[in-house]
Amino acid sequence: MKASDTKAEAATSAGRPLVFSVRNLWKVFGPKAGKVPADPELAALAPAELRERTGCTAAVRDVSFDVRKGEVFVVMGLSGSGKSTLVRCLTRLIEPTSGSIAIDGEDVLSMDTTRLRELRRHRASMVFQHFGLLPHRSVLDNVAYGLEIQGMGRAARRSRAAEVVAKVGLEGMEHRRPGQLSGGQQQRVGLARALAVDPEVLLFDEPFSALDPLIRRDMQEEVVRLHREEGRTMVFITHDLSEALKLGDRIALMRDGRIVQLGTPEEIVGAPADDYVRDFVRDVPREQVMTVRTAMRPADGDEGEGGPALAPGATVFEAIEAVARTGRTARVVEDGRCLGVVGHADLLGVVAGTTAPKGVAA
Numbered sequence: 001m002k003a004s005d006t007k008a009e010a011a012t013s014a015g016r017p018l019v020f021s022v023r024n025l026w027k028v029f030g031p032k033a034g035k036v037p038a039d040p041e042l043a044a045l046a047p048a049e050l051r052e053r054t055g056c057t058a059a060v061r062d063v064s065f066d067v068r069k070g071e072v073f074v075v076m077g078l079s080g081s082g083k084s085t086l087v088r089c090l091t092r093l094i095e096p097t098s099g100s101i102a103i104d105g106e107d108v109l110s111m112d113t114t115r116l117r118e119l120r121r122h123r124a125s126m127v128f129q130h131f132g133l134l135p136h137r138s139v140l141d142n143v144a145y146g147l148e149i150q151g152m153g154r155a156a157r158r159s160r161a162a163e164v165v166a167k168v169g170l171e172g173m174e175h176r177r178p179g180q181l182s183g184g185q186q187q188r189v190g191l192a193r194a195l196a197v198d199p200e201v202l203l204f205d206e207p208f209s210a211l212d213p214l215i216r217r218d219m220q221e222e223v224v225r226l227h228r229e230e231g232r233t234m235v236f237i238t239h240d241l242s243e244a245l246k247l248g249d250r251i252a253l254m255r256d257g258r259i260v261q262l263g264t265p266e267e268i269v270g271a272p273a274d275d276y277v278r279d280f281v282r283d284v285p286r287e288q289v290m291t292v293r294t295a296m297r298p299a300d301g302d303e304g305e306g307g308p309a310l311a312p313g314a315t316v317f318e319a320i321e322a323v324a325r326t327g328r329t330a331r332v333v334e335d336g337r338c339l340g341v342v343g344h345a346d347l348l349g350v351v352a353g354t355t356a357p358k359g360v361a362a
């Protein structure tokens with residue numbers, strides 16, 4: 001199965017159970033922070049005005065969203081938009097000012113210390129940008145560390161760690177120290193350590209931003225592969241649009257603490273919610289993100305018969321290639337059924353921006 005198929009499938013899976021459910025979440029830093037969300041006048045102030053009047057910064061402002069089981073949920077935005085604060089609030093590494101957070105229906109804000117520790121150790125593991133590896137321990141022992149904290153016996157945790165080390169492509173390096181590894185390899189150890197505890201959800205805080213572009217691409221592919229193989233729920237912070245588009249089933253685009261748009265990559269690129277988002281996605285090659293599900297139209301008579309067949313999640317780029325190669329209108333086929341067709345004009349409409357994702361005006 002291709003990554004685009006997985007994405008299309010996840011994008012239409014609104015009925016999946018929820019892992020995180022966040023409502024009206026605020027995190028305000030500064031004096032008398034609690035007053036800001038409670039006072040409609042203060043809550044409505046622009047960031048600079050709020051700082052001037054109260055000395056407070058609203059890092060997260062009235063944010064609501066759900067993370068569904070099995071999806072890659074990306075939190076994207078420029079530096080200072082509130083991404084890290086938001087994701088740290090999910091497991092209360094940062095204490096929210098107001099609002100509600102539930103994991104599998106359980107209220108996170110009323111968890112006691114023991115339950116919170118369990119949440120962070122077993123259910124929602126974080127992969128940090130700076131790896132957080134223990135320099136004097138081997139790769140294997142670094143990966144086993146989370147299991148050690150959980151109280152798993154030495155033999156069992158080393159065997160589990162070896163399994164995960166192999167899964168992230170570090171076989172043969174088990175006995176090296178972190179200092180003997182490249183940046184990309186160290187990040188793999190960080191990833192393996194988070195995976196070893198078999199968490200329900202993996203939280204990534206800009207894990208690849210310190211890596212050079214080629215290694216970064218490698219790691220992105222690793223995440224796509226792991227997600228495809230395991231279907232694990234992931235929340236992924238990035239300030240990099242192409243990373244967000246590549247990895248995300250859905251993307252929450254943040255600005256000044258608010259989510260300005262939440263949607264699939266195709267919705268964000270094809271139907272930006274406002275001028276800010278439009279400007280953000282202006283240079284994205286639409287044909288790489290938009291799918292034939294958006295481009296297709298009903299077949300006219302026997303149109304498309306004998307033409308190439310594409311899955312609904314295939315990109316417009318793949319369709320252009322197929323149509324150009326065969327010189328025929330392509331069929332969009334799912335479970336043996338023809339959903340529609342795409343020809344030159346339909347594909348050009350998407351590239352030119354005159355065709356928006358279904359259900360949204362262009």
Ligand SMILES: Nc1ncnc2c1ncn2[C@@H]1O[C@H](COP(=O)(O)OP(=O)(O)OP(=O)(O)O)[C@@H](O)[C@H]1O
Pocket residue numbers: 029030057058059077078079080081082083084085086239
């Ligand atoms: N402990 C703190 N005290 C006061 N203000 C803070 C604190 N932590 C974060 N902020 C402010 O909250 C806002 C959001 O910060 P946050 O780190 O969440 O943004 P970010 O989108 O993750 O940025 P980056 O991509 O640079 O990490 C910023 O204005 C930041 O200065």
